Amino acid sequence: MDVYDNNTFTGKDDFPRKILSQLLGSNGPVHAVTYSASPGTYILTGSADRSIRLYNPIPASPSSSTTTSSTSFITKPSQALSSTATPPQGRLIQTYTSHGYEVLSLSVSSSNATFASSGGDRAVFLWDVSTATTIRRFSNQGHTAGRINSVIFAGVDDSLLISGGHDTTVRIWDVRSQSSSRPVQVLGEAKDGITSLAVSSPGGGAEVLAGSVDGRVRTYDVRMGRLVTDVFPGAVTSLCLARDGKTVLVGSLDSKIRLMDRSNGQCLRTYGGDGNANGDAAGGWMNKEIRVQSVLGGGERWVVAGDENGAENSNGEGRVWAWDLLTGKLMAKLGVPWGPGGGKVVVGRDGKEKERKNVVSCVAWKDGGFGNQFCVGGTSGVVTVYGEA
């Protein structure tokens, strides 16, 4: 029955299946995880407990007490952690608390000096990493209603911040101008909430992609002044651009993740759902309700996605799915355990014990999909870091 081939997998690929560490400390579900900019040493987590936490995912194990990140990174494979029952804990470095509501999205600038966050309070916060204070708060004339689901740096030298949220608008903020509180531009074409944003890499053209609940991915080509709208059968919840900008991974609520050719809008490959059963009918990847992130990983060889359903017979343990990018074959299903003290009984409002699922909603791959490590977060509040065994 063991479809959760965390450690039993004996194949040849080098998919990082091993749990390196768990990042604890959140008092509620984790909504956003992101690696710091290259080389991606640190992990930022945005939690429903209104705080952002900065972790070093490499545990301070007594064996490798030299804890500069680079050395620990190298020494990591040598650590024999496979036998331990509870994975080690990552080190919490900093907690950023200014948000008044849950934190839903994070974006780290390429210089690693600042990062941006957004969430339930209708403002985008720009943080200074070292001092743990907000530099700017883009809120005036900002999103008028609802949450900001996504925020991302853009432009030359990360001079822009793009945010999109429940009010169906994408707003572009100028980070450099200190005085202006107005957005540079408001893109109001979407007819429903913006769930995800992506920006083509600075060299690859100035394009902003916005995925919306109305089932459209709108690509705003700033250079050409074109707006390309691609229709998807379900609400778009996740966008991940390939590094070359030619393809984009689109996750939508019809239980499918699609790799789209951006030049002509054709679907190159579909992952998950029934169309890609792979003989594993019992556990087809389903995503119909919750925003679940999907990313490209391992040098764009794999497609990794969270799961809104817990694994069967495992106390609601979460799952991470991985597909081969080229063939579309299911490669791995990794169990995401509850953290320490996790999986506890939750009593609902009616006094009965509630079934609890560890929804894995956010995934981040180190170094923009080219590192050898990824982390997932979800309702358990624990961020699990996977690395190569």
Added chain:
Amino acid sequence: MSYKRSRATFEADLTAQQSPYVFFGTPLPPRDPEVRDDGSYVPIWKQEVRDERGRKRLHGAFTGGFSAGYFNTVGSKEGWTPSTFVSSRTNRHKDTPRAVQQRPEDFMDEEDLADAEEAKKIQTNAAFAGLGSTANDATRASGLMGLFRPQGETMGVKLLKKMGWREGQGIGPKVRRKARLELQNDATAQGETFLFAPENVPMIAFVKKTDRKGLGYAGESGLTPIGRSGSKKGSHGDTDDEDEDDYGALGRPKLTIGGGRKKETSKIRGGIGIGILNDTGSDDEDPYEVGPKISYNRVIGGDKKKKKATIAANPTLQAKPKFITKKAASSILGKVGLGVRKCHDGRLPLDGFVFGKESDALTTEINSEGKYPPPQIPPGWVSSKTPKSESARGSPANYVSTADVAKASTLDPKARAALLGEKQLPGKSVFDFISSASRDRLAAVTGRSDLPQALGEVPAAYARSEAEKQQELLDRVPKLNKETAIAAISRGIGGGAPYAEDEEKRARYRGYLEVQAGFRPQLPPKPAKLTDEEWLREFHEFFNCARIFKPMTGFMASRFTTSSSTKSTASTTGDAKEVVSRPPPKPEDPAEEAARLGMFGTMTRSVTDFYPTRLLCKRFGVKPPAHVQPDDYDATSEKKKDDVWSQFQSYGYQGGGGGGPGSVERELLGLEFGSTGGGGGSTAMADLEKGGEAHKPAAVVLDTSRNEALEGKRPGDEVFKAIFGDSDDDE
């Protein structure tokens, strides 16, 4: 027992015991401990001065004597000091449990209160007080007239005053003329003209003659002192003043029963008993004037003289000799004996004419009732001035006017033309062309039965075959949207079809819908019992009936769902989770359909223009696209125009996926006309939609029920912008 009770215990006893002096019956319950009714001694420091409303009106120094500021204040030697300071920051005033309610009455003294009471009385406006008003007896003195004439200003006067008119002025545009000063100082007034309000002109009053005196006879003039009449002659201004005196506002003659004129004359009246001691201080009156008690006017209109205020202020002024130009003197002297009043057009009366005397119209009316009947013509009197050629004119008895002659004639124009020997006109009468029904209607309207019979001819140029007529009739059948027709048919299947009681009519309705939906090539033949008009009217009725089922588009479709009743009864609870009503599927967006089928590519992709701001381009490090370049005026205007469409798209009309502005526009127009337009709107839309394929340009048929120029035209972009445009600019 030598101990004396303290006052406190005594008082406590007093209030606890009920009434201390009751021996029979039930004692009254104890009263409020604060209130004493036993007439016992109250020390002066406990006495409070309160006014009749129970308020403490005397504070501080006014409470009385040297104890002021102590006894009757809050009780401390220092007077009032706040016991505890409560910051209003934390403890807002509104949070206090019982906020002190202050009323305006608390700050009023008796006078103010009396005024307030007075203000509460309801009474009618003075203008309504004409009947039964006893408010002021002075106005009552005017008596009977008060019934017929509104007191105070009339509405016309009020309106005029709002428009800038003032009493004493005439009505009309301002007149440029020289200043007419009291002293006619020609040297200074030379050439200087000013704008003046036009002079007031009196209204013409036609006075019924009530006496038997000759026309223009004004009765004997009264004896007037020479000095008075002489002084009057000199001043032109006086006559003006006299005019004003005679006429009320707006030149209305003053109608007072005991008028001022009588009073004036009574003043003049000299008497034996009046001596120098009775001098009223007026220079004008000569107390020693000898004359009859009844004074007659000897000068028409010049009988009264009112002192002018300026003259009174400077009595010597009147006597001062004045220079009067020859022209002015001649004109004035010519008129002055006739009373220098002006005609209603502001001009002096013609030479030799005099103004009629005005008197009270009402009293003359009353007096004239049979009082002065016209003299009886003696029987047998024949006028000596008979017309010379009486026989030529014919006797007046059988005189018949031309109109009567014309009426009596039975000839119609044709007959008259024949009599006169004219040729028949080539044209035909209107009645040759109109139908007999129209002719009957005309006859009914005009009330004339002698209208010629309608022939209902059709000119050769307009004559049409039977098939053409039929075709024209069919073209006038209102066009229904295909979707609407289908929806209406499907509604009819469900049992909710109209005309359930008339089987034939329902069949016709059904046929009409099927034709409009395209299921049937042509309409069923016209039933024999219906005329063309009725048939057509029935189609319009069908159209209006089916129009209700127009499927909603755009936003509205997603907002509403058709109600449908579930037929499932309790026995068929196989799927209990089934929702009660399931919204019918929306009209499918082809792009979404393609996406569902996995046909990604051109089907699911739509490309529109996007206008990044210049700052955005700068921050992205790219050159702005060509259509954002600001130095191109056309481009910007184009952008504006396209922005409207992008606005539409952002408001939910993007859907089409390649639909483009045209379809949006059509949809919009459909929405607009579908919701607001009456009978014709949707027809026009259907025609528009059919557009090229169905519209045959050959047959130009005038349809009176709609105006294509009004309904078919597409509104300009400004209209859409005004309706849908975003109010805040995003620039």
